[in-house]
Amino acid sequence: MTTQATTSPAPRRVRPRRRPSLGIIVGIAVLAALALAPLTGSRHSLGIWTVALIFAGVSSGWAIAGGLSGLIPLGHAAFFGIGGYASAVVFAKYDLSPWLGIVVGMVIAAALAWLMTVLAVRFKVRGPYFALYTLAWAEMLRILASNLDYLGKTNGVLVPYKVDAGPADLQFSDPRGFYLVAVGYAALAMIVFLLVKRSPLGWRLSAIRGDEPTAAASGVDVARSLTRTMALSAAMTAIGGGLYAQYIQYIDPELAFNVSVSIDIAVRAILGGAVLVLGPLLGSVAMTSVTELTQKYMDALPSASLLVLGLAIIALAHWFPTGIGGLGVRLKRIWSRRSDRV
């Protein structure tokens, strides 16, 4: 063993996992296709896909925490709603650009996420308890917003139309304008997700996800990694909330903070694959498609979309626990094995 140590230095090789993955290439292709999609299709479908893309971005934001860290946050409506209210209030009450409102929302959401996570780490709230704990925070905000005069109580805040509005006001005479903003946001959220996944923070998170005490014993600062991750995830989610409120020109406590919003955000990511960069986008597209198709063809059964989604989630959890994206990864592996043989 000593001879080996003295004779040859360890051979160096390029780190194999850093090459641009097929996921990124497919991601760019999908986003480019989506950007061109409004050239065809109706105004109605454009609206549906604008919302689907906003939620794809929101779910990517969720996946930064929910996929990479191993935490299960189930209260991201809190950050979504903060973004929504901040952009609406800043625009409607102070006549400032909703973009500024979105930034305000990001800061508040990140600060709240930081506080939530510091407390959760301090009192060792993990696993299912963390899910319930975050859900409770979103509920607190819902009740708060429903009772604050400043936020219009249960009526919420209306985003007024503006005469000669432009992109700075996030109002477009052509609906394709907002659609492109949504494409841009989804792309940004995916890029941020990928940067985190491949950063030193990303491998700290993957160690924490694998085995938290061992990660801590190896020198990983668990508390700091988790608080940073949650803050970033919250900020990315808040952007989507702000865009959503501007798009529908309205926000109220239920649209912002309802439990179903939190679940919707998480399910889209889990359905598509929460550790994969394409996962939330795929999940969001799938979920919106199912909802639209069932409404179109199964309108006799008003809740058919929930039924179909429920069955789809059970099937995925059983056969492809890593989501729709996991199916793609598996196909890729089979393909590369076959091409190796040839």
Added chain:
Amino acid sequence: MPLLEVSALRVSYGGVVAVHDVSLSVERGEIVCLLGANGAGKSSTLMAISGVLPDREGTVTFDGRELARVASHEIARLGLVQVPEGRRVFPEMTVAENLQIGGIRAPSAQVRTQRMERSYEMFPRLLERRDQLAGSLSGGEQQMLAVARALMSDPALVMLDEPSLGLSPALVEATFDTVRQVREAGLGVLLVEQNAGEALEVSDRAYVMENGRVVLSGPASQIRNDPQVKSAYLGL
């Protein structure tokens, strides 16, 4: 002054005392083992030293520094690192990534690379497996990786919790060779073991615990010949 000095350590779990008044020390370049049956308090002692258990009394001094209020990831940075029981590698990360996590507190990427190369020199088997997922390694290789990961933080003292647990006799032998290598590198080793025969063979000194107390301590050769130890732990 010893590298690690524990005095009058007391650990309790919700009022139930698991460790009473334990004192021990480890020097640089020395292997010290902590023996005892299941439930004797060995692992609790180890976890209290590395700061995982907050409910403790007594003092733990490492390299002249009192560790009472130091968080566990900070303790790792001070140069005291634990290899937890059960070969806890990160199964879904590659061997190289596991090592990188161990070197997370390295001052620079270059230093980290240097330490990785040192690990591969010490454990050539890990070099062969560097791109393999850690979960696909054999038990002995995982134990080797867990030790190598601990060494990535450039520690002065390594604490090993039951490194031979669940390994075949040949792998147990290999694991204790690994422990010897760590001592040869000038580090202190605190070894917790149920496999008393093997542990006493590699160790310089030993402490025997029973019901949360140290009942016997001294040079390993002496402990090995103690009639009580022979009958209770060595089956002779």
